[in-house]
Amino acid sequence: MSGILYLHGFRSSPASFKARAVAEAMAARGLQERFFCPALSHEPRQAMVQAEAILAAEGPLTLVGSSLGGFYATWLAERHGLRAVLVNPAVLAHLSLADYVGPQTNLYSGEEFQFTREHVAQLQAMEVADLRPERYWLLVEEGDEVLDYRQAVARYRDARQTVLAGGDHSFTRFVDFVPQILEFAGL
Secondary structure (H helix, E strand, O other): OOOEEEEOOOOOOOOOHHHHHHHHHHHHOOOHHHEEOOOOOOOHHHHHHHHHHHHHHHOOOEEEEEOHHHHHHHHHHHHHOOOEEEEOOOOOHHHHOHHHOEEEEOOOOOOEEEEOHHHHHHHHHOOOOOOOHHHEEEEEEOOOOOOOHHHHHHHOOOOEEEEEOOOOOOOOOHHHHHHHHHHHOOO
């Protein structure tokens, strides 16, 4: 049986609005045991160890990644042959996050951590050169004030895409797409 591995963004957590929306929709269908959303480490290499441990234990899952989680989902999808929904994804994560080197605070837990140049280098090492576009569904809003949606549209040009006017980095219309995300995941 399939399920979903949700990968949250930088400074985010399983308590994020989007993660909770997917968890609630799956629970409503009696599938709560097939939803996985770890509190990812701020250290990229460790975050992928966490995600891969879930995949090793649970078998193939559909990935849903938001922002930095979309970058991680791409790396995991290509490495493990999985499908992924990418929500306002970070395309060049090492460039997007280079300005965040220094002390950071998780927006949900309040945990403080140091984001380092080594973490940026880890992200750069995770860049995926070639994509299999049939694996992806890109969801972006043009009003994203953090990441340039055009980078994602270009990067995933041959994938299924939903590009919406307006909005912001949070992807304001996310709940409208949750049923389709579950359908994409075969649930």
